Amino acid sequence: MTGGLWRDALRRLAADRAAITGLVVLGLLTMAALAGPLLVDWRQDQIDWEHMAVPPFAVEGHWLGTDRLGRDLLVRTLHGLRVSLAIALAATLVALVIGVAWGALAGYLRGRTDALMMRFVDVLYALPLVFFVIILTVVFGRGPVTLLVAIGAFGWLTMARIVRGQALSLREREFVEAAIVGGAGTARIVVRHIVPNLLGPVIVYATLTVPQVILVESFLSFLGIGIQEPLASLGNLIADGAREMETAPWMLAVPAGCLVLLVFAFNFLGDGLRDALDPRDR
Numbered sequence: 001m002t003g004g005l006w007r008d009a010l011r012r013l014a015a016d017r018a019a020i021t022g023l024v025v026l027g028l029l030t031m032a033a034l035a036g037p038l039l040v041d042w043r044q045d046q047i048d049w050e051h052m053a054v055p056p057f058a059v060e061g062h063w064l065g066t067d068r069l070g071r072d073l074l075v076r077t078l079h080g081l082r083v084s085l086a087i088a089l090a091a092t093l094v095a096l097v098i099g100v101a102w103g104a105l106a107g108y109l110r111g112r113t114d115a116l117m118m119r120f121v122d123v124l125y126a127l128p129l130v131f132f133v134i135i136l137t138v139v140f141g142r143g144p145v146t147l148l149v150a151i152g153a154f155g156w157l158t159m160a161r162i163v164r165g166q167a168l169s170l171r172e173r174e175f176v177e178a179a180i181v182g183g184a185g186t187a188r189i190v191v192r193h194i195v196p197n198l199l200g201p202v203i204v205y206a207t208l209t210v211p212q213v214i215l216v217e218s219f220l221s222f223l224g225i226g227i228q229e230p231l232a233s234l235g236n237l238i239a240d241g242a243r244e245m246e247t248a249p250w251m252l253a254v255p256a257g258c259l260v261l262l263v264f265a266f267n268f269l270g271d272g273l274r275d276a277l278d279p280r281d282r
Contacts, residue, residue, distance in 0.1 A: 009200075012276040019272020025265040029258075033082040042072035044079045045230045053248045065250045067240060077255050080232040081262070087148055087233075088213040092206055094152035099159025100202060104194045106160070107167025108186065118164065121157050129154055129216070133225050142228045147220065151213055162205055166198050200277040207270035211263040218259060234259045 013019055037044070041061060051059045052070040059066075064074040106117040133150040140146050170176060170193075179189050214234070220226035221235025222242075229236065234255050241252030 009276040013272055016272040016275065018268045019276075022265040022268030022272065025261060026269065029081060029262055029265070030085065033078055033085055036078040037075050037082075040072065040075040040078070042075050044076045044232055045071065047071055053244070053251075055248070056250050056254075064254050065248075067251055068244055068248065073251065073254050076232045076237060077234075077258055080234045080237045080255060081258055083144065083227060083231065083233045084214050084217055084235070084259075084262075087144060087151070087217050088210045090148055091151040091155050091213045091217075092209045094148075095155035095159050095209055096202065096206055097156075098152075099156035100163050100195060100198065102156065103160035103163025103165075104167045104190050104198065105186075107164040108171055108190050108194055110168065110171065114164070118161075121160055124154065125157055127154075130220070130223070130225070133220055137225055142225065144227060144231070147217060147226050150220075151216055155209065155213060159202070159205060159209070162201060163198055166201055167194050170194050170197055204270060204274045204277060207266060207273055211266040211270075214259070214263060214266075234262075 042048070048062070048066060048070040050070075051062060051066055053068045054062060054066050056065040056073075057063060062072050062074070064072075064077065067073055067076070102117065102121075106114045109117075129150070132153065133147070136146050136150050176189060176193055179193055184192075217226055217233065218235035218238060221233045222239040224236075224239070227233035227236050237255035238252060238259065241248075241250075241255060245252045
């Protein structure tokens with residue numbers, strides 16, 4: 001995409017109220033996750049023995065209430081938001097790097113190499129994510145790094161398929177043929193000519209991958225094979241809240257509301273980027 005096309009895309013994005021609202025909400029949530037815990041008097045693992053399972057605004061200092069152990073729900077939700085965002089962004093970055101490189105190379109080389117590379121992707125698609133995570137946790141233990149490796153190992157597959165389809169189309173363009181005639185090598189053509197022309201679809205899919213990863217992380221933590229206590233994530237906070245929803249519904253409502261807000265914001269931004277970068281779909 002040329003500079004003029006990028007300016008037109010930014011102009012269309014700025015006119016999309018839903019996308020701008022999603023971007024603002026994401027900015028506010030990110031700032032809250034980074035700076036919020038520093039502004040709260042309680043640590044995420046600190047127990048208030050005098051105020052256990054109190055509802056929001058019932059006790060000064062616990063604005064969103066406490067859980068069944070007396071831990072401040074606001075600071076734990078902010079820490080959970082930070083962990084979920086960090087894992088989602090890191091896994092999305094892994095998906096971008098591996099998926100773009102794999103798909104661009106397969107689409108450019110075509111033929112038998114393309115078939116072999118994409119069959120490998122199909123084999124990985126056939127593996128169930130939950131069983132793979134269980135195996136990793138048994139071998140390496142439970143933790144954020146294990147969860148990141150598990151999600152990253154599967155997150156790039158769809159990206160590779162999308163990029164490969166775009167690369168097959170770009171392979172027939174005149175500027176690629178000119179580069180081949182000019183003696184450019186495979187690596188130079190892929191890096192200098194194929195990948196830069198894939199940035200539009202890649203950026204759009206990346207914004208839609210982040211909420212998918214957040215939901216996967218939350219689901220795995222909800223099942224008990226993701227982030228473990230005392231470290232908080234939105235998934236294990238929702239799991240704790242689900243067990244107490246009849247007697248302490250705020251324990252579920254607070255992290256679940258944060259998760260819903262985060263996912264909707266990313267989806268609104270992704271839809272806006274898709275419309276801005278490819279206005280023909282509007």
